[in-house]
Amino acid sequence: MPLLQVLRPTLPILIGASLMLTLSMGLRQSLGIFLQPLTRDVGISVSDFTLAIAVQNLAWGFLQPLAGAMTVRYGFRPIMMVGALLYVLGLALMAGAQGLLSVMIGGGVLIGTSLACTAAAIAMSVAARAVPATVRSTVLGIVSAAGSLGALLSAPIGQLLNEGHGWRTGLAGFVILAVAMLPAAWYAGRVDQVPLPPRGADDIADTSAGVAVKVAFGNAAFVVMTLAYFVCGMQLVFLTTHLPSYLAICGMDPMLSAQTLGMIGGFNVLGSLFFGWAGGRWNKLALLGAIYILRSLALAWYFTLPPTPGTTLLFGAIMGFLWMGVGPLVAGAVADMFGLQWQAMIQGLAFMSHQLGSFLGAFGGGVLYDALGSYTMAWRIGVALGLAGGIVQVAFALIRPSGPPMLKPA
Template sequence: MSIAKDLRPNLAIVLGAAVMLSLGMGVRQSFGLVMPPLTRDIAVTISEFALAMSMQNLAWGFLQPVAGLLASRLGFRPVMLAGTVLYLAGLAVFASAQGLLGVMLGAGALIGIALACTASAIALAVGSRAVPARSRSLILGVITATGSLGALLSAPLGQALIIELGWRAGVLGFLVLALGMLPAAWLAGRVDRLPLPTAGAALGDVSPRTALARALANPSFLVMTGAYFVCGMQLLFITTHLPSYLAICGLDPTLSAQALAAIGLFNVFGGLFFGWAGGRWSKLALLGGIYISRSIVLACYFLLPPTPATTLVFASLMGFLWLGVGPLVAGSVVEMFGLRWQAMIQGVAFMSHQLGSFLGAFGGGLLFDTLGSYDLAWRLGVGMGLVAGLVQVSFALMRPPRAPSFP
């Protein structure tokens, strides 16, 4: 009852942030469906397509702290609306691509810039300001969970259009879905009218440079940021290369869409669970547990011959462990540094995540083109995930994060 009471005054803000996140992430996570027909149609190789996805992640990561700073200075609404317009422009360029340049510019650079302004770091920063501290972790989990539903729409729609009308029609279908981000961003922008909670008010006296310096001097933040690198590597390897892997194994092309939809569905349960759990136990230890569990699931799947059943089980388990990191990372940043510069500091951590994403997407494609299989790529992903998870859990238990450096 207290959760509903905390949520009610700013329900429109939370729903707007969730829908914006849902559509943006759902469409972006479905780009792997486009790769097999696109690479046959316009003579773009798998590694080149992966390079475009890697550019997207680099642009997203490097501009995320900038977008967070602008949102803190100018307001969230203008940043989110500008990002949505760029998202739509990127899809339009992608749909009309005649070669690598169009794919790099549309699906890569423009979508990457747009995600820095509309995706998880911004959406969760909006949610953090809209609810009291006692409900924050669970509400962030709700935003993450609702934000996972976009893949349930985009993956089946995109796959159906691709099969019937070609990959360009699939991308145009994504564009129609993404139009819903405009009203969602406008509603979420109401957060600019809210006064900064008392817990974050003192940050008004701290410059962005000082806030960033204190974050980079915090050992708990640095370990979390390093482990977040491996998180991005694992996730982008899966979303970019799973459709290609299934095609190589001779499985039905619709299985890729079903797997991505399963990831989106079980992401709902994972987001809710880890949002709830983060309000009760160490957020940093939970993060490490996610990384370890993901690595075990990844190893089991690639060690077994792929079938429709094992693929859907794998996608469901990975979905549960997918974006549950979102409320845990956002909540940890607020606990360590407060609200005033949350979007910027969380953006720094996310930059590390996106560098890992670059390695997962492009590195996986490069290893495949070089070796003719994904064996080495998934083995590296498993090994690095286990190490990152164990270090994160050990550090969280041995050295819990200090109280906020500034309220």
């Protein structure tokens, strides 16, 4: 049966989830373009700004399991709607910021909380529930790809407004874009009416949240995936937060940073589609490890050379292809291991590790830059940890290709 025919009944849900994801991720990934003008204007340091981004990532990570668990009790729609509203409020507070407190609360706490309710873990759980298991990995790749378009659009829009009218106008433009998350979350919330598929005898759907957590951390494959996920967050948030600043220090055209973030978003689409397709055919955990290794090699290549517009855009294309491809792989692996009912919560548990890495990438990069006057030590640490995490992930997947005894897929 053609894929479109299979998906037709759930297209409003998938489109809503994709739009919500593309805005929540795209706007968040583009905040780095405001780092230089905002810090100069309100009198805060680079490390102050990156601390707010680090708080955002910690709030996102540690609230993600809670948001996932709440979808089981209250449904997806109310959680996503509240998250969309918090995103609008957070951006508005940043746009009117006069000091560190507004940046910390708006860009840190409010947007971080919103992301726990609107970003990848929730959007992927919505998509996974809405479609049959036979096409799940492919659909997760499609939703992840659609979610990649946000950076392709928001970064250039934000940079144009920033250069032409100032950073406050740029963030005001982001507020307007974020308002569209509200109807998107409403339509994605139709998934609450979709019944869960029949469960196997060892599925954890009928257990409590506490038992589901215990089962997850008793699974060695999940634990290794979670630890390696730390690398993903560290590398990606380091780039989205610090690449615009790095290019400015190197004397590059400010628009190049927005173009590079847009390039990342564009190639993200291809990477998400590819890894969604590949995850339905090959070992998802081995593919995750390969992504981490390839990213690390790309980082080492780019930062050892003087940046040029050509190499920077090529670097953006490579990193973009390897960017959100982890989304369908992680979501698919969790669904395979544990079923669908607790997927958002369990995926959120893994995501906590990702966000600890994000904290290190954002705040640690800022601290090292303030202390050493360059990003050299920061990118070297990112490369070393990325290679280590990727190699361990691939090795575990190859040594135990089917992992330990897993729960039946939903």
